Amino acid sequence: MAYQPHIHHRSQQYAAQKSQWTIPIGEEHACYALSVQQNWASANDYYGLHMQGNVPQPLGVTRLPEAITVCIAKFVSADGIDWHGYPAAHWLSPYDKPDEHILQAWLASGLISMPKFRKIHGGKKCSL
Numbered sequence: 001m002a003y004q005p006h007i008h009h010r011s012q013q014y015a016a017q018k019s020q021w022t023i024p025i026g027e028e029h030a031c032y033a034l035s036v037q038q039n040w041a042s043a044n045d046y047y048g049l050h051m052q053g054n055v056p057q058p059l060g061v062t063r064l065p066e067a068i069t070v071c072i073a074k075f076v077s078a079d080g081i082d083w084h085g086y087p088a089a090h091w092l093s094p095y096d097k098p099d100e101h102i103l104q105a106w107l108a109s110g111l112i113s114m115p116k117f118r119k120i121h122g123g124k125k126c127s128l
Contacts, residue, residue, distance in 0.1 A: 003083045005085075006085075020063075022061060031059060031085070032083065035048035035073070040098070046074075046085075047073065047088070050071070051111075072088050072128075091123055094123060104117075
């Protein structure tokens with residue numbers, strides 16, 4: 001499963017249309033690798049967290065003009081072979097919200113608290 005960063009999520013030229021990564025490309029790759037390793041999968045997508053130690057950190061911002069901090073990534077593939085990801089604003093796009101079993105795994109691992117679980121599950125804005 002090859003991972004390739006997508007230029008639209010790393011270029012100010014697209015910042016009004018697409019969310020933008022704020023972490024280096026190497027950390028974007030690490031976020032993807034962790035999501036695959038932990039099998040934080042839903043249907044044909046993976047969801048990831050940018051970890052520093054055992055604490056999730058911000059990884060990007062929503063599209064302009066808001067540019068609100070985002071802490072969850074979504075990784076997608078059209079063919080199941082080549083993957084790319086983006087900072088996912090689950091409160092703006094319901095299809096970007098991690099499934100409950102992923103949130104349960106994060107909760108059980110101590111990566112998110114119950115109040116954060118409820119906010120994300122309910123589609124409310126939540127910074128980790």
